[in-house]
Amino acid sequence: MRKMCRLIGLLAAVCLSGTAVAQDKPYWVASWATSQMVPTNENIAPAEDLTDATLRQIVRISIGGRRLRVRLSNAFGTAPLVVSAASVALSADNRSSRIVPATRKQLTFGGAINVTIPAGADYFSDPVEMIVAAGADLALTLHLPSPPDRQTGHPGARAHSHFAHGQQVMAETLTGAKTSTRWYVIGGVEVDAPGAGALVILGDSITDGYGVQPNTNARWPDRLAVRLRANPSTRDLAVLNAGIGGNRLRLDGTGPNALARFEREVLTPPGVTHLLVIEGINDLGTLTRDAPATPEQHAALVREVIGVFHQIVTRARAHGIKVIGGTIMPDGAFAYYHPDAANEADRAAVNAWIRAPGNFDAVVDFDAAMRDPANPTRLRPDLDSGDGIHPSIAGYQAMADAVPLSLLAARRK
Structure with a gap:
């Protein structure tokens, strides 16, 4: 009987030791990240x-x-x-x-x-x-x-x-x-946070926070992070800002194109459970920035943009990541891109694909949240920074508020 008791005690000790080891094993989740690129000119x-x-x-x-x-x-x-x-x-x-x-x-x-x-x-x-x-x-x-x-x-x-x-x-x-x-x-920066997860926001200058003053943390991903922390069902979800000013889906610009940086910035950080993609405005705009485009060029651009979105969704889903599409916001007042009816038709076509059920796992309709009801090809005046494409600080808060937190509720890979 004494031998049996010792054996039971030994087994219990081993089990408890194993539990302690399991509890102490790090559970790494990315808590902050930034997109890498080669600085140019004054940068x-x-x-x-x-x-x-x-x-x-x-x-x-x-x-x-x-x-x-x-x-x-x-x-x-x-x-x-x-x-x-x-x-x-x-x-x-x-x-x-x-x-x-x-x-x-x-x-x-x-x-x-x-x-x-x-x-x-x-x-x-x-x-x-x-x-x-x-x-x-x-x-x-x-x-x-x-x-x-x-x-x-x-x-x-x-x-x-x-x-x-x-x-x-x-x-x-x-x-x-x-x-x-x-x-x-x-x-x-990665933290040991058992049970936590991370959302990557893949975007351009709108996500990078163009116009935000230093040290204020007023980018829309920053404001979304504040909302997530205040909600019990999302407070353990990190927000990783993968925005690059001028970024495009298809071609390199100021930084690698979105598909080229996908593996490093979406698949590599540990703990990523969600991806929100809000890109494409620079692809659509640069088509006619320097010269008008033919109808065939417009059609080809729409096909290629949608093709990259499909690649991103397919790759993310293969890794168990929930993929959320963000509709492309209006740029009708951004003279640098010379937007016209054909550009607007391109944006509408891409947004229709984003909104269509099944193409993404969910959609955040930034276009609907940010457009001017009186002129839907433009940002709402009070949400516009003044250049016709980048939101104001109030606009960034409106973008953060437009994300239904139910889309980001606990999901573990």
């Missing part, structure tokens, strides 16, 4: 600013967790990139380089404080034991001995980044820092 950081340089960049995570890890990116580099030291901390003020000293943690990479990121690659830090809350502002700080041979970054940060010389990754405030509104080298 290229001067080589001097990235030589023996400490970069402190502020990002707002959308869900919290019990530990985190940081993803660095050399996705478009053509040579290895050395990061000699890195840290993470809570930002004390997202307008400055000041951090909360008690929260600072040195990042390591395979136990080492430095890392060499291969050309074309991303690199995760080791997990950091750091409890972070949803909506927290994190300061990600890196020291670069030398500038990248070709930079990888995101110009539309809509947040201040801070650049200083010397190794200052653990400093409370950077000495001699200058500011920028662009992100470099950083690609994502």
Whole structure:
């Protein structure tokens, strides 16, 4: 009998140990991410600013967790990139380089404080034991001995980044820092959040937040994240902004086309359960930006745009991701694209396909929410930033409000 009791006790201990291991196993979910591209023109950081340089960049995570890890990116580099030291901390003020000293943690990479990121690659830090809350502002700080041979970054940060010389990754405030509104080298933050999921919003400058002032976090995905956190059925769903200004579905522009970046930005982040696609206006507009197009060219464009949407839906569904289509909003007052009746017919044809049952798993009708009832080819005046294509701050809030939260209720892969 004593042997039997010991055996039962041993089995119970093993089971409890197994439960503890299972409970402690990380459940990584992307909480913040940004789309990577090759900076051009004024978005290229001067080589001097990235030589023996400490970069402190502020990002707002959308869900919290019990530990985190940081993803660095050399996705478009053509040579290895050395990061000699890195840290993470809570930002004390997202307008400055000041951090909360008690929260600072040195990042390591395979136990080492430095890392060499291969050309074309991303690199995760080791997990950091750091409890972070949803909506927290994190300061990600890196020291670069030398500038990248070709930079990888995101110009539309809509947040201040801070650049200083010397190794200052653990400093409370950077000495001699200058500011920028662009992100470099950083690609994502992932948190250990059992049961959580993530929504990727694949878009262009409207999603990237054109017109949003630095550090205000007033892009429509930011406002949607606030709504999600306030709702019990969606509060554990992260929002990942995969918007690039000028982005197109079919052709490269300021950044890779949507289909080319799909795998890195939709399939690679862990925990993605939902995808919302709101692209196409730049494909439609650039057709006639420089010269009129023939009816055959208009018809071919519509076919190709729909073809890319179909590819995105097929690939996302293959990975168990719910795919939501966002209708294309009006641009009738955006003179740069010279929109006419043929362009409007193209937009109507694409939107009809998006709305048709079965093509997407669900639809958010941004067109209906944002158009002027008196002139449906234009944005509603109070929701228009003034250029005829980009929403105002009130317009971005209206876009966030137009998303039915029922579409984003818990769905686990």
